Amino acid sequence: MSEAAAPRPATAPDVRVWDGLLRLAHWSFPLLIAMMWWTAENDKWALHRRIGLVLLGILAFRVVWGFIGPETARFSQFVKGPGAVLAYLRGDRSAGPAIGHSPLGGWSTLALIGAMLLQVGLGLFAGDPFDGMTGPLNPLVGVTLADTITDLHEAFFNVLLGLIVLHLAAITWYAVQGNDLLSPMVGGNRPPMPGVTGIGPLPWRRAVLAVAVAAALALWVAFGAPPLT
Numbered sequence: 240m241s242e243a244a245a246p247r248p249a250t251a252p253d254v255r256v257w258d259g260l261l262r263l264a265h266w267s268f269p270l271l272i273a274m275m276w277w278t279a280e281n282d283k284w285a286l287h288r289r290i291g292l293v294l295l296g297i298l299a300f301r302v303v304w305g306f307i308g309p310e311t312a313r314f315s316q317f318v319k320g321p322g323a324v325l326a327y328l329r330g331d332r333s334a335g336p337a338i339g340h341s342p343l344g345g346w347s348t349l350a351l352i353g354a355m356l357l358q359v360g361l362g363l364f365a366g367d368p369f370d371g372m373t374g375p376l377n378p379l380v381g382v383t384l385a386d387t388i389t390d391l392h393e394a395f396f397n398v399l400l401g402l403i404v405l406h407l408a409a410i411t412w413y414a415v416q417g418n419d420l421l422s423p424m425v426g427g428n429r430p431p432m433p434g435v436t437g438i439g440p441l442p443w444r445r446a447v448l449a450v451a452v453a454a455a456l457a458l459w460v461a462f463g464a465p466p467l468t
């Protein structure tokens with residue numbers, strides 16, 4: 240999580256923390272996960288499958304963006320070893336980057352992205368071909384294994400929910416401490432910080448590449464992952 244807001248000098252510009260695509264991906268998560276839950280509760284399986292594939296594409300984008308996106312999107316910037324996490328927990332704010340995820344926030348980001356990927360991944364193989372809708376990769380596994388995967392897919396949603404509740408509790412806890420993490424995740428900027436310039440403009444070419452790779456992957460999976468040769 241980023242640092243507490245410093246008093247704003249009159250002329251200093253705001254600091255850009257999060258790029259637009261990362262924020263778009265982020266806000267799609269609560270929306271799509273709510274839709275996934277609703278479609279499952281109401282037996283709208285065709286829609287559940289389609290939204291799941293959209294979520295897969297967005298998650299794939301976020302993973303690619305973690306390698307070629309702006310500095311604050313990169314895993315190399317925010318995934319730190321236990322030493323940095325412990326130092327951060329002891330109050331050493333220099334253990335993490337000036338802007339972007341703190342060493343602790345970095346791990347919670349990995350946990351949330353990993354849990355969503357696992358949940359979507361299980362869904363791809365879930366279902367029973369003799370009784371309703373299946374994920375697009377269901378034919379690649381036997382009926383018995385698909386059955387176990389379906390149970391796991393259902394159960395793991397509770398783990399994902401638990402992580403989301405923790406995530407919201409952490410954001411609220413920081414807000415209570417006077418550290419507003421929400422505004423930068425909405426508008427992209429935070430108040431000025433001495434000596435910190437923030438991320439630059441969106442790297443469009445790399446953004447197109449990341450979106451293209453993610454869309455291609457989601458489409459390939461949607462067609463049942465046919466052999467590429």
Ligand code: HEM
Pocket residue numbers: 240241261265268269270272301312339340341344348351352355403406407410420421422424
């Ligand atoms: C399904 C629900 C949600 C999921 C799965 C989720 C997931 C994530 C992930 C993966 C990140 C890391 C961003 C990145 O690097 O890509 C993040 C950051 C963040 N999320 Fe969420 N989020 C959810 C809901 C929310 C909601 C409802 C709020 C606001 C109340 C929120 C506020 C934030 C904020 C402020 C950050 C930035 C934290 C920081 O500065 O380190 N999230 N979220």
